[in-house]
Amino acid sequence: MRVLGIDLGSREVKIVLMKDNTIIHSMKVSTINFYRNYCKYDGKIIVDLDKLDIKQIDRAVSTGYGKNNTDLALFTPINEIKAHVYGAFYQTDLKDFILLDVGGQDVKVVKVEKGITTDLELNEKCAASCGRYLENMANVLEVSLDEMSKHFKNPIELNSTCAVFSESELIGKIAEGISIESLCSSVNYSLYKRLQPLLSRFKGKKLVLTGGVASNVAINRFLSNDYEEIISIKDPQLNGAIGCCNYGSKFL
Numbered sequence: 001m002r003v004l005g006i007d008l009g010s011r012e013v014k015i016v017l018m019k020d021n022t023i024i025h026s027m028k029v030s031t032i033n034f035y036r037n038y039c040k041y042d043g044k045i046i047v048d049l050d051k052l053d054i055k056q057i058d059r060a061v062s063t064g065y066g067k068n069n070t071d072l073a074l075f076t077p078i079n080e081i082k083a084h085v086y087g088a089f090y091q092t093d094l095k096d097f098i099l100l101d102v103g104g105q106d107v108k109v110v111k112v113e114k115g116i117t118t119d120l121e122l123n124e125k126c127a128a129s130c131g132r133y134l135e136n137m138a139n140v141l142e143v144s145l146d147e148m149s150k151h152f153k154n155p156i157e158l159n160s161t162c163a164v165f166s167e168s169e170l171i172g173k174i175a176e177g178i179s180i181e182s183l184c185s186s187v188n189y190s191l192y193k194r195l196q197p198l199l200s201r202f203k204g205k206k207l208v209l210t211g212g213v214a215s216n217v218a219i220n221r222f223l224s225n226d227y228e229e230i231i232s233i234k235d236p237q238l239n240g241a242i243g244c245c246n247y248g249s250k251f252l
Contacts, residue, residue: 005244087243
């Protein structure tokens, strides 16, 4: 059986194709590029599988911001929580864990016990606790995201609670002569501090990180103080699309 999963994110569209529950193809495309070059619009989004170089499929599942606008004759939409939980099932084989997904514009925290979602917390209102915050701060510091993510030593307190005002505060710290390395650590620590209130009521031993921020070394280091084990998965950014495939293979 061939199952296609698409996660229509705010910054990127993630695409996974499984055959008999094994990933045989995956790709990431910027959201603008995806809609411009791989879709048609006729009252709904029609994904052009030929342009994606994807041949015959038996089932297709979509999630993310645009899931309800896709061609429902082809795609079955599922919510992002379900997609990411089933992605974590596939990638970890765990049944008891806390899942933290930090996307470009939102944060999801999900508690899973014995394979069942028992609690969740969402933050869709503030960019200061999302991946977009890290991107903006990296641009201000004129470093790559990869480089910024490596720094966790000697952070200073950044007080701004708004992603926009944080840019001005960071520029002020640069003018004060604070090192770029310290400011990178400070940005990472600031994001960690904003995630803490969301995570505070989710007790558990294992934390599974998904989304682009899962590859941030500093965030992993800070979170390791709060959990016995941080679970690194192979494809954190593809997790939602993998979950779509996994769910489609089992239930559709």
